[in-house]
Amino acid sequence: MQSPQHRQTxxxxxxxxxxxxxxxxxxLAETHLAACMDCRDEYAFQFRVHAGLGVEAGVAGExxxxxxxxxxxxxxxxAAETGTLPAARQRRLLRxxxxxxxxxxxxxxALATWSIERHRVDEAPAYRTLSTPEAMPANxxxxxxxxxxxxxxxxxxxxxxxxxxxxxxxxxxxxYTLAPVVPGHSDPDVVARLRAxxxxxxxxxxxxxx
Amino acid sequence: MLEDGHRRSLxxxxxxxxxxxxxxxxxxxxxxxxxxxxxxxxxxxxxYRQYHGLLSRFLARFTSRRDVxxxxxxxxxWVVWRTAGSFRGESKVRTWIIGIAYRCLMxxxxxxxxxxxxxxxxxxxxxxHEAAPDESEARQAELRDWLRHGMALLPDEQxxxxxxxxxxxxxxxxxxxxxxxxxxxxxxxxxxxRVRLRNTLPExxxxxxxxxxxxxx
Numbered sequence: 001m002q003s004p005q006h007r008q009t010x011x012x013x014x015x016x017x018x019x020x021x022x023x024x025x026x027x028l029a030e031t032h033l034a035a036c037m038d039c040r041d042e043y044a045f046q047f048r049v050h051a052g053l054g055v056e057a058g059v060a061g062e063x064x065x066x067x068x069x070x071x072x073x074x075x076x077x078x079a080a081e082t083g084t085l086p087a088a089r090q091r092r093l094l095r096x097x098x099x100x101x102x103x104x105x106x107x108x109x110a111l112a113t114w115s116i117e118r119h120r121v122d123e124a125p126a127y128r129t130l131s132t133p134e135a136m137p138a139n140x141x142x143x144x145x146x147x148x149x150x151x152x153x154x155x156x157x158x159x160x161x162x163x164x165x166x167x168x169x170x171x172x173x174x175x176y177t178l179a180p181v182v183p184g185h186s187d188p189d190v191v192a193r194l195r196a197x198x199x200x201x202x203x204x205x206x207x208x209x210x
Numbered sequence: 211m212l213e214d215g216h217r218r219s220l221x222x223x224x225x226x227x228x229x230x231x232x233x234x235x236x237x238x239x240x241x242x243x244x245x246x247x248x249x250x251x252x253x254x255x256x257x258y259r260q261y262h263g264l265l266s267r268f269l270a271r272f273t274s275r276r277d278v279x280x281x282x283x284x285x286x287x288w289v290v291w292r293t294a295g296s297f298r299g300e301s302k303v304r305t306w307i308i309g310i311a312y313r314c315l316m317x318x319x320x321x322x323x324x325x326x327x328x329x330x331x332x333x334x335x336x337x338x339h340e341a342a343p344d345e346s347e348a349r350q351a352e353l354r355d356w357l358r359h360g361m362a363l364l365p366d367e368q369x370x371x372x373x374x375x376x377x378x379x380x381x382x383x384x385x386x387x388x389x390x391x392x393x394x395x396x397x398x399x400x401x402x403x404r405v406r407l408r409n410t411l412p413e414x415x416x417x418x419x420x421x422x423x424x425x426x427x
Contacts, residue, residue, distance in 0.1 A: 014400050020381035042404075049407060052350075052357040053376040061280055063262045067255060070284045074291060 005032045009039050016043065017050045136206060137167045142178040142191065143204040150199030158197055162190050177206070239303040247295035258287055264378075265311050271373050272315060282318060286311040301387045308378060309388040312370065319366055360411040368403035371396060 009032040015021040016029055033039050142164065146155055159165055159178065163185060168177035180186070194203040239260070245253035265283045273279060289310045297306055361369050367389070374380045374388060382400075386393045 011397055011401065014375050014404070015382055018375050018379050018381075020375075020379065020384075045408065046404065048353065049357060049372070049411075050376045052353045053361075053373065061266065061276055063259055066262065066280050066284060067258050070258070070288060070291075071251070073284070073288065 006036060006039065009033060009036065010042060013039065013043050013046050017046045136177060137179060139179040139183050140167055140177045140206050141180060141186075142194070143202070143206055144176045144178050144194065144200070145174060145202035146176070147199045147201050154199060158194070158200075162193060163187065164190070240299070243290075243294050243297055243303055246291060247297075254287075254291055257290065261287065261307055265307075268308070268311065268373070268378055269315055271377060272319065272369075278318065278322075282311065282314045285314045289314075301384065305380070305384045305387050308374070308380070309390070312374075312388050315370075316366070356411050360407050363410055364403055364406055368399050368406070371399040372403050372407075375400065 005028065009029045012021055012025050012029045016026060021029065029039075033043060150158075163181050164178040165181050166176045167179040169175060191203050191205055194200055239257065242253040242257045242260075246257065262283060265286055266279055269279045269282050286307065290307060297303070301309075361372065364372070370389065371385060374385045375382075380388065382393055382396050385396045389396065
């Protein structure tokens, strides 16, 4: 028949062996061990197991490199969580960002310069609408279209009589731009005289609004 | 009464345990842990250095791969760094940290069941054996070999219970806290582990020992 003390002592043996049993448990077990060969045998067995397992083996690696690796991990994770980087990486990133900003500024300046130049070129469009004012000399007053029959001598004489001279023409030489020979001189009847002259197809005043 | 040899051994382990209590339950470790909760890296380095060797040796009982051991040690102390603020003082700092190491180890054993080999570095044990110069030391080496093989036959939970009790010197209650189970579960695991060791290691019980043993009187 198993006595309660025997079972209790048997269960307590590992904790007696490793020294963690309470004082009351130890007293109870010691009393039973003194009278029980089986428990003493088990105690001896566990004592040997304990002694055999207690042998230290030199397996620990170097502390500092291992600790440094752990700190690197902590730094990386904290950076990922807070959106910040370790000081060294922050400095490297800051330098990189500054360089990127400079490059970007140079690029923007170049782009702006190119854009302005291109805009200037584009100011004179390759086409012209009827509402677009024609580029004219400042004193141009009349747009004049002679008939093909009007020769150069007749044209010179007609313009001379009316105090005008040619200051511009279109590409095909069929439309002339006329201006007073004397700048600022204005003759309100000149249009009527020219229109009445032979060999004239069109006379039209130019409104210098520019 | 106990025989003199057994009484002396009981006195020795009790004294050692008392000394350990003073050392491991120190307020210093608690202060370190509180400082770590405030992200104090100096305190963390103190704690790391305090536990690196202990955890390495303990984890080496279950794998001979040093890279895996370091990985588990660092994983354990990384968890300490991250969760130091959650320590409520319900156990000793040492027990709390070993509990974290235990969970890391169990995860490793689950994820890589075929990899770990029992014994604190087989090469170290073999070197001890070969270097044994006299009969006494040779018997000790033989004892360690027997134990190594016997422990390898135990289920992980039983082996862990024995190691925590005999290698790290944890009490039954502390092991329950470490393994997050009831004290009765620890006692049951210890009981079955002892029976299995008795059956696989009859030589340790002496020439006249029976092949099986139980609490039957």
